[in-house]
Amino acid sequence: MKLESLNATFVIDTFLLLLIGIGPKIALVPFLxxxxxxxxxxxxxxxxxxxxxxxxxxxxLLVLGGLLTRLLHFSPGAxxxxxxxxxxxIAVTMVLGQHDRNDDSHLAENKDPMQLAVFPLxxxxxxxxxxxxxxxxxxxxxxxxxxxxxxxxxxxVILALDIAxxxxxxxxxxxxxxxxMLVTEKVFGFLLAxxxxxxxxxxxSDVGVIHLTSH
Numbered sequence: 001m002k003l004e005s006l007n008a009t010f011v012i013d014t015f016l017l018l019l020i021g022i023g024p025k026i027a028l029v030p031f032l033x034x035x036x037x038x039x040x041x042x043x044x045x046x047x048x049x050x051x052x053x054x055x056x057x058x059x060x061l062l063v064l065g066g067l068l069t070r071l072l073h074f075s076p077g078a079x080x081x082x083x084x085x086x087x088x089x090i091a092v093t094m095v096l097g098q099h100d101r102n103d104d105s106h107l108a109e110n111k112d113p114m115q116l117a118v119f120p121l122x123x124x125x126x127x128x129x130x131x132x133x134x135x136x137x138x139x140x141x142x143x144x145x146x147x148x149x150x151x152x153x154x155x156x157v158i159l160a161l162d163i164a165x166x167x168x169x170x171x172x173x174x175x176x177x178x179x180x181m182l183v184t185e186k187v188f189g190f191l192l193a194x195x196x197x198x199x200x201x202x203x204x205s206d207v208g209v210i211h212l213t214s215h
Contacts, residue, residue, distance in 0.1 A: 015154050018131060019158055020195060021131020022058055022158055022162070024126075024165040025188055026094075026192070028166070028169060029182070030125050031050070043173075044170060045117075047167070049117035050122045050126060050166075051126075051163060051166065053118050054122040057123060065137075066141075076140055079132070080137075080199050080206060081199075081204060083130065084200030085196070087196035088193055088200070090125075090128065090192065091189045094186065095190060097186075126162065129199070134151075135151075
């Protein structure tokens with residue numbers, strides 16, 4: 001993600017990366033599975049906690065991400081490699097279905113719903129490694145205040161989309177076709193795996209381990 005100047009390509013790329021990184025798709029199926037046995041009021045409390053937590057962490061990363069990279073002495077490239085590995089694990093789990101479909105609901109029965117809302121629903125499902133990379137990189141490398149403001153504006157749009165999608169999902173969760181949702185999850189998992197590899201490659205290129213040719 002190049003942060004030197006503002007143009008349509010930058011805006012579109014940032015929007016798509018944040019849509020994947022803190023958009024509703026990855027978290028939607030786990031949220032519905034984890035909350036399907038909960039009363040309606042509890043579902044809404046979990047939703048509020050999940051959205052609040054992800055939003056708070058995202059804002060902190062955008063504001064303080066650059067400072068964290070300096071204090072902890074890691075580069076955005078190193079963050080890209082680490083995030084690519086973690087995102088690849090999430091993608092493989094989505095594609096191969098390595099957990100039982102009852103695991104999430106069983107977990108909800110044995111764990112405080114508010115803790116479940118924070119982990120794993122808020123992080124790493126809603127705010128996932130792709131979003132963390134985008135926000136920390138924007139914080140550390142944005143060349144102007146205008147670039148930073150555009151990233152913040154896109155983040156607000158994505159968070160508004162999250163609110164709309166998850167509120168809709170809570171209302172219609174009993175009528176959603178689980179098999180169709182699983183198919184879309186598998187397909188999206190393949191795309192996430194490709195993104196995870198690209199994040200890792202970009203990180204390796206940033207730290208000078210490999211050289212990527214641009215097309």
